[in-house]
Amino acid sequence: MARIAKSLAIPDQGPESVKTASGSSAISGLARILVERTGIHLDHHRVSRMVVKVSRRMEELSIPSIDGYLRVVQGDASEFQTFVHMMTVNKTNFFREIEHFRILDRFARERLSARPGSRFLAWSAAASTGEEAWTIGMILHESLQAIHARGDFRILGTDINMRVLQAASDGVYTSRAVQGEVPADLLRKYFEKGIGRNEGLYRVHSGLRSRAKFRYFNLMDPSGRPGVQFDAVFLRNVLIYFKPDDVMRAIQNVTASLLPGGMLFLGHCEALPVKIPELEALGHSTFRRVR
Numbered sequence: 001m002a003r004i005a006k007s008l009a010i011p012d013q014g015p016e017s018v019k020t021a022s023g024s025s026a027i028s029g030l031a032r033i034l035v036e037r038t039g040i041h042l043d044h045h046r047v048s049r050m051v052v053k054v055s056r057r058m059e060e061l062s063i064p065s066i067d068g069y070l071r072v073v074q075g076d077a078s079e080f081q082t083f084v085h086m087m088t089v090n091k092t093n094f095f096r097e098i099e100h101f102r103i104l105d106r107f108a109r110e111r112l113s114a115r116p117g118s119r120f121l122a123w124s125a126a127a128s129t130g131e132e133a134w135t136i137g138m139i140l141h142e143s144l145q146a147i148h149a150r151g152d153f154r155i156l157g158t159d160i161n162m163r164v165l166q167a168a169s170d171g172v173y174t175s176r177a178v179q180g181e182v183p184a185d186l187l188r189k190y191f192e193k194g195i196g197r198n199e200g201l202y203r204v205h206s207g208l209r210s211r212a213k214f215r216y217f218n219l220m221d222p223s224g225r226p227g228v229q230f231d232a233v234f235l236r237n238v239l240i241y242f243k244p245d246d247v248m249r250a251i252q253n254v255t256a257s258l259l260p261g262g263m264l265f266l267g268h269c270e271a272l273p274v275k276i277p278e279l280e281a282l283g284h285s286t287f288r289r290v291r
């Protein structure tokens with residue numbers, strides 16, 4: 001692998017500039033496919049990491065040249081998914097950026113009290129392995145119980161990485177992933193502790209699992225948008241991987257699925273590149289759809 005990676009020396013300025021180096025137009029090709037199909041833009045550092053990962057994958061598949069690997073990624077949907085899995089950053093955790101869940105709790109209580117018997121719909125639009133979606137589920141269940149409201153909720157989790165979606169849907173986490181992150185009372189209430197060969201694992205309780213669905217959705221492609229409109233959309237810690245035009249595309253795609261008065265949550269380090277008339281900024285990277 002070191003041999004392959006070394007032979008694909010990367011010059012200093014990222015994917016555009018690597019075109020002229022030996023074997024490097026294929027690297028540019030891979031970076032281009034990734035940005036065109038997913039919006040994920042690789043800076044120079046991440047192109048270097050891509051080369052290391054791709055070299056490892058080429059050895060697994062016994063593909064001797066990076067041009068050969070590029071052709072496989074271009075022509076084979078399953079290998080494209082493997083490439084996406086290698087290149088996406090899936091880091092997440094329960095109760096990440098906790099202020100958002102305090103805001104969601106207040107908002108859901110208001111919304112459900114104002115519309116007794118209604119169903120609150122939430123969308124985790126870059127769900128990764130599901131911790132965000134299940135945190136939303138715990139909060140919405142707690143909000144409903146606190147106000148003794150008639151009503152219900154559903155959660156949709158979407159991502160472009162099919163493997164993380166499978167993990168999200170299984171809802172099984174190690175004790176390390178939950179302990180210290182999920183408050184002890186919520187852990188007891190919303191998780192089943194594994195025993196025997198499942199010792200050390202926790203599974204999201206079936207009552208919560210029955211209220212969530214996970215499926216593929218590419219933030220760059222409006223054609224796959226869910227057919228319903230949501231009270232709250234979480235679009236967190238994914239925009240940082242996109243260039244401004246693609247940030248706007250993703251925001252417009254999810255805003256179109258937000259109910260008037262609904263809330264949009266971006267990651268704490270993320271912002272709108274330009275003001276969007278439909279969205280009123282409320283602080284903490286949260287926005288309300290005003291029209």
Ligand SMILES: C[S@@+](CC[C@H](N)C(=O)[O-])C[C@H]1O[C@@H](n2cnc3c(N)ncnc32)[C@H](O)[C@@H]1O
Nearest residue numbers: 038088092126128159160161218219236237238
């Ligand atoms: C760092 S995780 C964020 C997880 C969660 N939202 C959070 O804040 O903890 C980013 C996720 O965005 C997904 N992603 C990247 N590009 C995407 C796209 N074009 N459409 C949908 N999901 C995408 C990745 O697969 C990854 O699982």
